Amino acid sequence: MIRLHKNVALSDSGYVFDPATGESYTLNPIGLEIVQMLRQNMTDDEIQGRILDRYQVDASSLERYYMDFIGSLVQFELADNE
Amino acid sequence: MEKLPFERPFIKKVSTGLPAKFGSKKRIEVIPDIEGIPVSHLMADYGSPLFVLSESTIRKTIREARSAFSTRYPKVQFAWSYKTNYLDAVCRIFHQEGSWAEVVSAFEYEKAILNGVPGTRIIFNGPEKSPSILEKAIMNNSLIHIDHFDELYALMELSRKLERKPRVAIRINLDAGIYPQWDRFGFNFENGEAWEAINRILLSGLFDLAGLHTHIGTYITTPSAYRTATAKLASLMVEIQHKYNHTIGYIDVGGGFASKNTLRGSYLQGYDAAPSFDEYADAITSALINSQIKPEHLPLLILETGRALVDDAGSLLTTVSANKRLSNGHRAVIIDAGVNLLFTAFWYDHNVAPTTMNTDNTEETTIYGPLCMNIDVIRPAVILPPVKKGDHLVIQRVGAYNMTQWLQFISMRPSVVLIDINNKPHIIRKAETVETIRQQEQIPEHLQ
Ligand SMILES: Cc1ncc(COP(=O)(O)O)c(C=O)c1O
Numbered sequence: 001m002i003r004l005h006k007n008v009a010l011s012d013s014g015y016v017f018d019p020a021t022g023e024s025y026t027l028n029p030i031g032l033e034i035v036q037m038l039r040q041n042m043t044d045d046e047i048q049g050r051i052l053d054r055y056q057v058d059a060s061s062l063e064r065y066y067m068d069f070i071g072s073l074v075q076f077e078l079a080d081n082e
Numbered sequence: 083m084e085k086l087p088f089e090r091p092f093i094k095k096v097s098t099g100l101p102a103k104f105g106s107k108k109r110i111e112v113i114p115d116i117e118g119i120p121v122s123h124l125m126a127d128y129g130s131p132l133f134v135l136s137e138s139t140i141r142k143t144i145r146e147a148r149s150a151f152s153t154r155y156p157k158v159q160f161a162w163s164y165k166t167n168y169l170d171a172v173c174r175i176f177h178q179e180g181s182w183a184e185v186v187s188a189f190e191y192e193k194a195i196l197n198g199v200p201g202t203r204i205i206f207n208g209p210e211k212s213p214s215i216l217e218k219a220i221m222n223n224s225l226i227h228i229d230h231f232d233e234l235y236a237l238m239e240l241s242r243k244l245e246r247k248p249r250v251a252i253r254i255n256l257d258a259g260i261y262p263q264w265d266r267f268g269f270n271f272e273n274g275e276a277w278e279a280i281n282r283i284l285l286s287g288l289f290d291l292a293g294l295h296t297h298i299g300t301y302i303t304t305p306s307a308y309r310t311a312t313a314k315l316a317s318l319m320v321e322i323q324h325k326y327n328h329t330i331g332y333i334d335v336g337g338g339f340a341s342k343n344t345l346r347g348s349y350l351q352g353y354d355a356a357p358s359f360d361e362y363a364d365a366i367t368s369a370l371i372n373s374q375i376k377p378e379h380l381p382l383l384i385l386e387t388g389r390a391l392v393d394d395a396g397s398l399l400t401t402v403s404a405n406k407r408l409s410n411g412h413r414a415v416i417i418d419a420g421v422n423l424l425f426t427a428f429w430y431d432h433n434v435a436p437t438t439m440n441t442d443n444t445e446e447t448t449i450y451g452p453l454c455m456n457i458d459v460i461r462p463a464v465i466l467p468p469v470k471k472g473d474h475l476v477i478q479r480v481g482a483y484n485m486t487q488w489l490q491f492i493s494m495r496p497s498v499v500l501i502d503i504n505n506k507p508h509i510i511r512k513a514e515t516v517e518t519i520r521q522q523e524q525i526p527e528h529l530q
Binding site: 016023024025026027028029030031033034035053054055056057061062065066068069071072073075076078 | 085086087088089090091092093094095096405407411441443468470471
């Protein structure tokens with residue numbers, strides 16, 4: 001289960017600010033959608049299901065890119081993989 | 083409902099403080115086609131990776147260079163530097179455009195002859211010329227550029243043996259105010275060695291001393307270095323005239339003009355840093371015109387320009403084979419062409435362009451080749467849209483030195499396609515196959 005850190009600030013345009021480190025980030029639109037879903041405590045499967053419904057991508061490619069993206073969030077210490 | 087196009091999700095750190103070297107929002111160039119042929123079609127027809135050369139660009143560039151010089155000086159001759167790209171089709175384009183051949187080995191010499199270049203229009207440079215190829219060059223009346231005293235004595239012997247007067251020049255190394263000074267080649271100007279060689283040549287009576295040659299280095303971004311070098315050769319020419327009443331027919335200032343590639347790690351983009359042909363031409367021709375050479379003795383000016391004439395015409399088309407996140411969070415992509423094909427990746431930050439771009443988002447990416455080695459880096463940090471496996475990337479300005487210095491290492495060398503002036507593609511070098519490589523091998527009986 002991926003948990004986004006609580007005080008990470010997120011704008012509708014995909015701008016992310018982490019008050020813990022003072023770093024800021026930008027997300028592309030799909031990245032933003034995923035982070036918003038994480039914020040609603042949706043599970044990995046729910047999130048990927050939602051993306052598969054909306055975008056032209058197959059499940060195995062999506063899973064690869066999704067895990068990679070989550071890896072970046074963890075690496076930037078914006079989320080924990082529990 | 084119609085599904086939306088998918089882009090790989092990503093997050094990118096916003097750097098604060100000093101702007102990145104590339105500025106905040108550098109426009110990314112997109113290259114969907116080469117001379118009107120879609121990159122995807124070229125790769126479908128000829129494979130990936132693929133070298134593509136544009137005949138129009140080659141012709142346009144050599145004409146531009148020629149006109150820069152011939153509008154400033156009455157007698158100009160380009161000689162195509164074979165080592166830069168000796169695919170026969172490429173050489174023949176230059177020869178059609180009026181260029182002679184500049185070669186540095188028996189192999190290149192034979193290639194020039196097979197390309198129909200008359201022996202008298204072949205300039206033979208280089209520190210290693212065997213007696214047999216020298217003999218051939220003498221019989222063909224080629225211009226032999228003597229590199230060192232051992233070669234001078236070898237030529238004296240051949241001249242006596244063949245009872246011919248070889249047409250020669252000497253290669254001169256000199257201080258043109260740039261570093262490094264290429265003093266490994268030829269006779270030194272400043273310490274009097276070049277003058278000594280000239281005296282031995284002319285006193286022997288065995289030679290026709292036709293020219294003086296220098297090649298001050300490569301990717302020279304200071305035209306004034308050529309002014310200095312040309313002025314030094316001109317002063318020697320005047321001394322020769324004065325002492326021997328012998329008129330030197332040509333001055334050959336070699337190659338070395340910078341191409342529009344960006345040197346690795348350089349802050350200035352090559353496009354801004356590289357002087358124009360006009361700037362080089364101005365420096366060289368004004369040094370000749372302002373010298374003490376009498377107007378009726380003005381020599382033919384020979385240029386052996388290599389990279390600046392062909393770099394822009396070549397592209398390497400590649401396919402993304404994988405996408406990675408490195409342990410430090412940086413992005414990386416692996417493509418199907420490595421430094422074994424793109425030797426110039428060691429010196430240049432080649433421009434790498436996607437073939438489509440339907441996003442505003444970009445990220446800094448390192449591009450690796452497929453070799454199992456740490457050195458296989460095509461570009462350390464390049465700004466790209468998020469690319470996926472199977473996407474195509476076009477590496478620009480690869481026409482010089484790659485199709486001659488490429489290595490058959492781990493994989494085989496791909497096809498080279500020339501797109502002619504009517505935008506029709508032609509294979510000018512077939513992709514190697516396992517058979518191409520195996521043909522050269524022999525298996526001793528006890529291992530069969
Ligand atoms: C003698 C000589 N002439 C011409 C060239 C071509 O140089 P460039 O490609 O820098 O123009 C070279 C390259 O090293 C050379 O050694």
